[in-house]
Amino acid sequence: MILSDKRILEEIDRGTIIIEPFDPGCLGTNSYDVHLGKYLATYTDRVLDARAHNKIQHFEIPKDGFVLQPGTLYLGVTLEYTETHAHVPFLEGKSSTGRLGIDIHATAGKGDVGFCNTWTLEISCAQPVRIYAGMPIGQLIYFAVEGDIEKMYNAKDDAKYSNKTTKPVESMMWKNTF
Numbered sequence: 539m540i541l542s543d544k545r546i547l548e549e550i551d552r553g554t555i556i557i558e559p560f561d562p563g564c565l566g567t568n569s570y571d572v573h574l575g576k577y578l579a580t581y582t583d584r585v586l587d588a589r590a591h592n593k594i595q596h597f598e599i600p601k602d603g604f605v606l607q608p609g610t611l612y613l614g615v616t617l618e619y620t621e622t623h624a625h626v627p628f629l630e631g632k633s634s635t636g637r638l639g640i641d642i643h644a645t646a647g648k649g650d651v652g653f654c655n656t657w658t659l660e661i662s663c664a665q666p667v668r669i670y671a672g673m674p675i676g677q678l679i680y681f682a683v684e685g686d687i688e689k690m691y692n693a694k695d696d697a698k699y700s701n702k703t704t705k706p707v708e709s710m711m712w713k714n715t716f
């Protein structure tokens with residue numbers, strides 16, 4: 539079950555969903571539009587190593603935008619800080635970004651109950667495209683969860699992406715043992 543607009547507002551009133559900043563105009567029928575934050579990042583090394591801590595360099599999107607190039611993975615971040623305490627949040631693209639050839643996540647769209655942070659975007663593009671800080675970039679949808687939660691994401695010792703940040707965060711795969 540996906541939460542409707544009215545239900546998202548009720549959950550915001552209850553404090554089980556937090557979206558900051560919140561603009562009622564960004565509420566869709568059953569989603570909330572999120573925007574591109576001002577920081578992007580790229581990996582320092584061209585060849586990444588799934589076992590290593592691959593470092594990234596952050597940079598600010600200039601006022602007149604930044605042209606994404608195909609073949610490079612950019613990490614972006616949502617302008618919005620969100621908390622979701624009783625539902626499963628999903629980050630989805632928007633048709634309008636998709637029609638510009640922009641992908642906002644490489645494979646991970648699902649969030650966890652208890653996730654409290656900005657969202658890192660795994661951005662790639664089909665052809666060069668200029669993007670701007672503050673542009674609508676994706677949407678959050680909320681699913682009801684079945685059953686009790688043993689441990690909320692923000693309470694887990696091994697949660698990799700729970701340190702609050704306004705910048706994109708690199709892969710923490712290196713924390714897995716394999």
Ligand SMILES: Nc1ccn([C@H]2C[C@H](O)[C@@H](COP(=O)(O)OP(=O)(O)OP(=O)(O)O)O2)c(=O)n1
Pocket residue numbers: 629643646647648649650651653656657658659660691696697698699
């Ligand atoms: N594009 C995305 C997808 C998810 N998340 C956030 C919300 C999730 O609650 C959190 C963890 O996502 P995953 O469970 O998919 O990530 P991992 O399994 O790699 O990390 P962990 O071991 O911390 O669960 O990251 C994000 O910021 N950007």
